[in-house]
Amino acid sequence: MPDQPALVGPVEIIGTGLLGTSVGLACRRAGLEVVLSDTSPGHVRTARGLGAGRKRLPADRPQLVVVAVPPAQLGAVIVQALRDTEAYDAVVTDVGSVKSAPLDEVAAAVPAQTLRRYVGGHPMAGSERSGPLAGTASLFDGRPWAVTPHPAADPAAVALVEELAGLCGAVALRLDPEAHDRAVARTSHVPHLMSALVAARLTSAPADHLALSGQGVRDVTRVAAGDPALYGQIVAGNARAVTELLTEVRAQLETLIEAVSGGDGEALRAVLAEGVAGTQAIPGKHGGPQTPGASVFVSVPDHPGELARLFADAGESGVNIEDVHIDHDPGRPVGLVELLVAEDGAERLLTSLESRGWVTHR
């Protein structure tokens, strides 16, 4: 953030769902005036009740407008916001999941001088819940927030949007709109679609087959539980980048089918090895390189208080727990908890837990 903040408000939020309300709450937390608009008066009332801002009045002159409407309406609402704020040169941004299609729509509808005031954005945050009641000032804490200026964007406008991201607790990452869309096609949209294809295969399975489901299929299909209407809009808005990647997937799926049905073990292993390399390409916690980690497995009775006792005991070891997975076991009142820790902490954690009576799986 600059020494002298350029973002002084008021900030207008158009669309008071989960993201819009959360941006409002974060701006209010930072002391900025926030004014709210929504086609649903009920949503504005709820967001206002939560402290996300006040209702926008005709005389308001927002410095920054944040458009937080569903993907299919983004372009039209951004255009309207640019026109409504012509008199006082407000900067307009949005929080949509795709960036090229709305930009094209806006560029086709407004003159170049107006387009300078628009800078797209996309905070990588969400929740399984939606609507203003799910909003929270801390939704963006520590999350990446893509800021996606087009080449003709006003540098001061770009800086203002980056300041918004920082003020919301997020980490601004600058990408051009097309690069952003290719990035989220790869890291979000295509994984979601492939997860849905795996999950779709489960609908036709006999129940006794599904009883063999382990943690793997649960992990792979977790995101596929998301709302089809919302994800349908997101994917449709990024059709070009998604199609390009799905076409690559189809080609490799062909290779895979030939390898498996033809008994070509080497070709099969090559695909699996490329998958391993891909998992290693995902950046580690805090954006750094992935550090080698180790898993510590512990049996935990499945009743209240046991996890608390486990983490209290784990805390005594002084080893930082990087991640946790709890296995869902059929038929038995015992859970298997996997604690992921730095490699050099695993032995210390195991010894410490065992000395406190925990059954570990070495």
Added chain:
Amino acid sequence: MPDQPALVGPVEIIGTGLLGTSVGLACRRAGLEVVLSDTSPGHVRTARGLGAGRKRLPADRPQLVVVAVPPAQLGAVIVQALRDTEAYDAVVTDVGSVKSAPLDEVAAAVPAQTLRRYVGGHPMAGSERSGPLAGTASLFDGRPWAVTPHPAADPAAVALVEELAGLCGAVALRLDPEAHDRAVARTSHVPHLMSALVAARLTSAPADHLALSGQGVRDVTRVAAGDPALYGQIVAGNARAVTELLTEVRAQLETLIEAVSGGDGEALRAVLAEGVAGTQAIPGKHGGPQTPGASVFVSVPDHPGELARLFADAGESGVNIEDVHIDHDPGRPVGLVELLVAEDGAERLLTSLESRGWVTHR
């Protein structure tokens, strides 16, 4: 388990890797005599040192032989075990991930009377580690253990293998071999391969694109980190069932590509909706129907002791934590922890945590 246990030992374990050593340890825990064989004398020594049993001697007459060798060697080793135990009618089982191909191999090699003594098995347990040192008596606690008799199997042999599963702490699930292979193709092998296809797309991405990776892509690609040599053997051994399902996936991928590239929102939503239905088909914890759950999100400082404090405070609420996810955030020393609880416990947990000073995300 019957009132009068039929499984009295000795149990022979052929192959003292992770699974074989764990079966040995579980049988020893139950007081049975265990004898160990492996082509690697070092592995036998290690397993023996852990207390998994003693070295097999020529005069031993095991009641039950458990074959725990890599997938590609299963058939041949089962045949040899049946022949070696002809004189005293031992029951032979295995712990391999696929069942039809080894059975075909065995059926082609031994007479019908001998085949009666073979009953396949597959405990749904594993670890990211391998080898005898990763073995543990509790590896199978609460896990499903598929028992897969062929039609001509001796009922007493089937009962003995089911008794082994129970004695190891697992829940025996009876399936015919072909049904088992179709089940694991669906719940394990195809999810693994699709995960690998998603992960493989990440290898060609620029680093700043991967910075947008969220929890979704991490979940989807987690299993793809598994050993290509091992998974290559497993998939190759289940080629027919895997190919059949991959062909279904290919057909639906075609539909998806056409829907996305052609702007057919309805067809796209239909695929996504089938994915949602699939996630709901996976049985819940303890094999029961999935109960509606709720997520509670909490901000947690990323240093030792904080998770312990969170779980201690969560324990005070009396609400049972069903699962946990820790978000990996770039750039900030704060983590987002998702606690999954029964729907009727979420509000109580939120209130309880907030009263103890935690920042929750409502």
